[in-house]
Amino acid sequence: MPSLHPKPLRILLISPRGPLYRHRGGTWSKSLRYAPLTLTTLAALVPPELNAEIALVDEGIAEVDLDADADLVGISLITGTAPRSYELAAHFRARGIPVVLGGVHVTLLPEEAQQHADAIVTGYAEDTWPELLRDFVAGKMRPRYDQAPGLSLANRPFPKRELLGADNFVVAHTIEATRGCIHQCEFCVVPSAWGRPIQHPIADVVADIQQMGAKRLIFLDLNLISDMDYARELFTALIPLKIQWGGLTTTIITMNDDLLDLAARSGCKGLLLGFETLSADALAETKKQFNQRQDYKDVMRRLHAHGIGVQGCFVFGFDNHTTDVFAETVDFVMDANIDLPRYAILTPFPGTPLFDKLKRADRILNEDWTLYDGQHVVYQPTNLTPDALWRGTEWAWKKTYSYPSIAKRLLAARPWSGRKMLPLSLAGNLGYRFYAHNLHKYYTCDWQIGVGEKVVA
Numbered sequence: 344m345p346s347l348h349p350k351p352l353r354i355l356l357i358s359p360r361g362p363l364y365r366h367r368g369g370t371w372s373k374s375l376r377y378a379p380l381t382l383t384t385l386a387a388l389v390p391p392e393l394n395a396e397i398a399l400v401d402e403g404i405a406e407v408d409l410d411a412d413a414d415l416v417g418i419s420l421i422t423g424t425a426p427r428s429y430e431l432a433a434h435f436r437a438r439g440i441p442v443v444l445g446g447v448h449v450t451l452l453p454e455e456a457q458q459h460a461d462a463i464v465t466g467y468a469e470d471t472w473p474e475l476l477r478d479f480v481a482g483k484m485r486p487r488y489d490q491a492p493g494l495s496l497a498n499r500p501f502p503k504r505e506l507l508g509a510d511n512f513v514v515a516h517t518i519e520a521t522r523g524c525i526h527q528c529e530f531c532v533v534p535s536a537w538g539r540p541i542q543h544p545i546a547d548v549v550a551d552i553q554q555m556g557a558k559r560l561i562f563l564d565l566n567l568i569s570d571m572d573y574a575r576e577l578f579t580a581l582i583p584l585k586i587q588w589g590g591l592t593t594t595i596i597t598m599n600d601d602l603l604d605l606a607a608r609s610g611c612k613g614l615l616l617g618f619e620t621l622s623a624d625a626l627a628e629t630k631k632q633f634n635q636r637q638d639y640k641d642v643m644r645r646l647h648a649h650g651i652g653v654q655g656c657f658v659f660g661f662d663n664h665t666t667d668v669f670a671e672t673v674d675f676v677m678d679a680n681i682d683l684p685r686y687a688i689l690t691p692f693p694g695t696p697l698f699d700k701l702k703r704a705d706r707i708l709n710e711d712w713t714l715y716d717g718q719h720v721v722y723q724p725t726n727l728t729p730d731a732l733w734r735g736t737e738w739a740w741k742k743t744y745s746y747p748s749i750a751k752r753l754l755a756a757r758p759w760s761g762r763k764m765l766p767l768s769l770a771g772n773l774g775y776r777f778y779a780h781n782l783h784k785y786y787t788c789d790w791q792i793g794v795g796e797k798v799v800a
């Protein structure tokens with residue numbers, strides 16, 4: 344087909360860094376990261392007839408060339424990177440280069456994003472990004488493109504993973520089968536931004552794995568078992584591929600023996616689970632009732648019995664949490680043999696019911712989105728001071744990743760126990776230990792990252 348655009352259209356796609364990555368160094372820059380699919384997916388969606396030259400910059404691993412020659416810049420925003428994204432947008436727009444903004448933060452706060460862009464894209468961009476690009480070359484780009492209802496993920500091109508460079512990521516083979524989630528947890532952006540789940544046809548997922556030649560991979564899906572029938576079919580289709588995989592599900596997987604069995608037989612070696620809190624009241628408060636029905640120690644036993652390791656996530660700062668919550672949670676985590684525990688501070692991301700509730704109660708302390716990264720206190724807790732909340736969280740990280748605690752976990756996950764997934768390795772534990780011991784830097788640094796400023800190790 345002849346090119347519609349005689350000179351190559353130069354598109355620069357950027358995923359800006361959050362402040363955490365300002366302090367990268369040692370194991371932090373690489374060992375804990377898996378390859379995101381945002382930019383590689385957008386690159387694949389560029390219509391071939393535009394004859395485009397596409398450059399991708401993930402600012403967590405590389406610097407943005409501020410003098411880059413481009414006809415159009417696209418920037419992907421999550422909340423924590425929104426201020427940095429707006430700085431970069433202002434820079435390129437000042438150079439006369441039109442800027443398009445998209446991603447979860449734009450979907451949640453389109454009016455804010457619109458002020459910083461020539462065009463915004465809300466929701467998933469499978470149909471709108473190609474439409475925008477065709478409009479751009481025809482000189483009629485609109486200021487806003489919204490995802491239409493009924494989007495299908497069938498027959499989409501595979502992400503152009505080769506454009507990001509496999510060497511930069513500890514797990515380069517990432518994939519998604521589904522998007523969205525059926526649950527309505529109050530703090531979560533997923534129901535507000537994306538709503539009900541949609542899925543890639545299973546044949547497309549299998550074909551993508553085969554063309555990658557992947558033997559170990561991570562599913563980036565927010566909840567792989569949202570639709571259990573789909574999950575059963577997917578796991579069944581993975582069995583002949585003889586791969587090892589990790590992904591995110593809810594604790595509900597352990598309530599369904601057949602599903603758990605299929606997951607294990609299909610090569611599942613690690614799952615990330617949101618336990619969130621040990622408190623039934625707090626689970627009710629945050630509308631995560633399905634976790635209330637679970638005995639977390641039993642969840643761990645069942646997963647370990649199937650050779651599946653667990654990254655278990657806990658959140659501090661629910662209304663009934665007091666200063667006791669930190670030690671209680673750390674004791675539990677060690678007792679239950681959670682393989683890689685993670686802690687976050689409750690974060691009311693804008694656009695969520697939690698944000699609206701706290702805003703109405705005048706409990707939002709700070710609307711600098713840079714601090715909305717799961718590690719800062721941006722609201723007034725009920726039974727804790729903000730200071731006690733972040734100090735307690737830092738204490739929990741350090742205690743959990745002390746050398747004796749790491750040794751206990753690694754012994755429990757020794758290879759002959761059948762659990763051999765990547766994150767259970769010494770490197771994973773040491774990476775989180777590094778993180779735990781550097782958290783204080785993120786709390787005390789000057790948060791504003793100037794355009795052009797270098798990342799310091």
Ligand code: B12
Pocket residue numbers: 358359360361362363364376377378379380381384385403417418419420421422423424443444445446447448464466467468469472519531532533563564565687692715716717718
């Ligand atoms: C990979 C990943 C990361 C990577 C890279 C983050 C990044 N900047 O992209 C790392 C590991 C660094 C990371 C860190 C964090 N992450 Co993260 N991460 C993901 C994850 C699992 C996958 C992203 C992905 O590849 N998706 C697949 C692609 C295809 O979908 P997509 O990104 O949504 O893109 C589509 C559309 O949104 C749109 N689009 C997106 N950008 C753009 C840009 C343009 C120009 C256009 C046109 C369209 C467009 O088009 C795409 C195709 O439809 C998502 C969950 C998910 N499954 O999406 C969470 C997610 C993005 N992360 C999230 C969070 C909370 C975090 C952390 C705060 C967690 C923590 N406590 O450490 C930190 C933030 C650190 C910081 N401030 O920098 C939240 C974001 C919430 C929010 N409002 O900000 C998500 C949605 C998970 C969740 N459960 O809520 N994360």
Ligand code: SF4
Pocket residue numbers: 524525526527528531532533534565566593617
């Ligand atoms: S189960 Fe997970 S992805 Fe689904 S709404 Fe709750 S927190 Fe969000």
